[in-house]
Amino acid sequence: MAPVSIKRILISESVDPCCKKILQENGIQVTEKQNMSKDDLIAEIKDYDGLVVRSATKVTADVINATGNLQIIGRAGTGVDNVDVDAATKKGIIVMNTPSGNTISAAELTCTLLMSLSRHVPQAAMSMKAGNWDRKKFMGAEMYGKILGIVGLGRIGKEVATRMQPSAMIQSLLLSCGPSVITSPSTRLLNDTSFAKCKKGVKVVNCARGGIIDEDALLRALESGQCGGAGLDVFVEEPPKNRALVNHPNVISCPHLGASTKEAQARCGQDIALQIVDMVMGKGLVGAVNAQVLASTFSPGSHQWIKLGEAIGVVLRSCTTSKQPFSQVQITTQGDCLKGSSGYMTSAVMVGLLTDVSKSCPNLVNSLSLAKESGIMVTRNHSEGLTQGACEVEISVNGSSYRATGSVQGGALVLLELNRSVFRQPVSLTGNLLFLKAAASPQLLPSVTGLLATAGVEMESFSAPAARNGDQWYCVGLSSLLGDLGALKPLVKEAAQLSV
Numbered sequence: 001m002a003p004v005s006i007k008r009i010l011i012s013e014s015v016d017p018c019c020k021k022i023l024q025e026n027g028i029q030v031t032e033k034q035n036m037s038k039d040d041l042i043a044e045i046k047d048y049d050g051l052v053v054r055s056a057t058k059v060t061a062d063v064i065n066a067t068g069n070l071q072i073i074g075r076a077g078t079g080v081d082n083v084d085v086d087a088a089t090k091k092g093i094i095v096m097n098t099p100s101g102n103t104i105s106a107a108e109l110t111c112t113l114l115m116s117l118s119r120h121v122p123q124a125a126m127s128m129k130a131g132n133w134d135r136k137k138f139m140g141a142e143m144y145g146k147i148l149g150i151v152g153l154g155r156i157g158k159e160v161a162t163r164m165q166p167s168a169m170i171q172s173l174l175l176s177c178g179p180s181v182i183t184s185p186s187t188r189l190l191n192d193t194s195f196a197k198c199k200k201g202v203k204v205v206n207c208a209r210g211g212i213i214d215e216d217a218l219l220r221a222l223e224s225g226q227c228g229g230a231g232l233d234v235f236v237e238e239p240p241k242n243r244a245l246v247n248h249p250n251v252i253s254c255p256h257l258g259a260s261t262k263e264a265q266a267r268c269g270q271d272i273a274l275q276i277v278d279m280v281m282g283k284g285l286v287g288a289v290n291a292q293v294l295a296s297t298f299s300p301g302s303h304q305w306i307k308l309g310e311a312i313g314v315v316l317r318s319c320t321t322s323k324q325p326f327s328q329v330q331i332t333t334q335g336d337c338l339k340g341s342s343g344y345m346t347s348a349v350m351v352g353l354l355t356d357v358s359k360s361c362p363n364l365v366n367s368l369s370l371a372k373e374s375g376i377m378v379t380r381n382h383s384e385g386l387t388q389g390a391c392e393v394e395i396s397v398n399g400s401s402y403r404a405t406g407s408v409q410g411g412a413l414v415l416l417e418l419n420r421s422v423f424r425q426p427v428s429l430t431g432n433l434l435f436l437k438a439a440a441s442p443q444l445l446p447s448v449t450g451l452l453a454t455a456g457v458e459m460e461s462f463s464a465p466a467a468r469n470g471d472q473w474y475c476v477g478l479s480s481l482l483g484d485l486g487a488l489k490p491l492v493k494e495a496a497q498l499s500v
């Protein structure tokens with residue numbers, strides 16, 4: 001991947017000091033601010049290349065659209081529901097989290113709430129502080145022999161299962177669903193229907209996200225006794241303005257403390273800083289939630305292939321005669337060296353195709369979403385068997401198709417074929433290039449040479465197609481781009497120039 005340059009990072013929340021230290025030790029300027037309003041963030045964000053947050057900073061589309069050169073939003077923690085990931089992706093900004101740093105702490109708090117619910121510990125402590133000694137009111141229940149259902153057997157769910165086994169809880173209902181289901185605020189996994197199906201008096205703990213419980217349904221279930229108690233660390237709105245659940249006598253609650261341990265914060269702060277530094281240094285990409293395709297762009301040699309993909313995109317865009325919108329793109333990678341690379345090659349080709357076409361700045365993070373937004377259908381495949389790698393791209397413009405095939409040979413980008421004109425020698429994709437479509441004629445080369453001389457431009461190379469029948473594509477290397485292609489009209493059918 002092309003090196004990402006990150007010079008200034010804003011940390012907008014209380015993140016462990018090791019985060020700032022690691023970033024600074026690696027030459028990144030860090031500004032720490034807390035309790036920033038949305039307007040403050042919008043006013044300041046344009047000055048930064050990176051932003052590090054926890055869950056309180058709402059990185060909305062407004063904030064993202066106010067960014068200038070922001071390249072990364074680092075979440076020192078797991079949930080990215082406070083970040084508009086779609087808006088970030090469209091803007092080409094990487095969103096990165098630290099998915100395992102606070103697993104143990106979140107699992108431990110879940111178990112703490114489970115145990116506190118069975119023995120009414122918070123309520124009993126409050127009663128003691130109020131001067132009471134009430135041994136009858138807080139009759140509890142053993143956890144031994146009870147059935148524990150864990151919704152979502154991800155990292156935290158598994159840790160909870162491991163910890164509750166020694167308590168002899170039986171886990172008979174282990175629902176496995178992926179993190180995207182669990183963290184999606186619109187998925188009310190526990191609602192009136194699910195409470196009705198539970199055993200009367202069921203107790204519920206939520207240390208994941210407020211949105212996965214229908215809070216009104218929970219209140220109804222608590223009031224009817226269908227739910228015997230709830231331990232809540234998270235709420236749909238934080239802090240919750242509606243206090244009905246918090247104030248319910250059978251609810252014990254915390255202000256989103258799942259990750260609030262010194263250990264978890266140290267891990268998350270360190271993880272996000274190291275992940276950002278590794279990315280900047282081109283060592284690897286870990287934790288990117290919206291740009292997984294980039295993870296494989298750190299392998300040796302991928303940089304040149306990415307440049308090739310972008311260059312083929314630029315060549316095709318320039319050579320589609322009328323600059324009309326294209327509707328379909330088919331990318332085929334070939335050869336063992338590109339096995340597993342068709343993801344980033346597709347993104348790279350789309351960067352080249354969309355540059356100067358899309359209003360946004362295309363990059364490897366956003367090119368596919370920009371294509372989708374423009375209604376462009378992108379398909380990709382990989383054909384095995386060939387030892388030499390190549391990338392073939394075909395686009396459809398108003399029913400006509402244009403095709404280019406390129407490769408990386410000896411570390412250099414080359415074009416092998418343009419619109420079925422296979423070049424006699426691979427064309428070096430570098431510098432200023434003039435592509436011409438013309439019928440084979442002994443007069444072509446001297447005419448073009450003369451025309452370039454008149455324009456004061458030197459011809460650095462001339463690549464002819466292998467076939468000599470019908471109209472074919474030629475490529476001319478130029479010392480500088482021509483001011484105007486009009487003079488070529490009598491000589492050629494089509495002409496396009498570009499710099500790679």
Ligand SMILES: O=C(O)[C@H](O)COP(=O)(O)O
Binds near residue numbers: 055079080102259
């Ligand atoms: O998603 C998370 O990582 C946890 O909910 C913790 O959030 P926090 O970093 O704001 O405490």
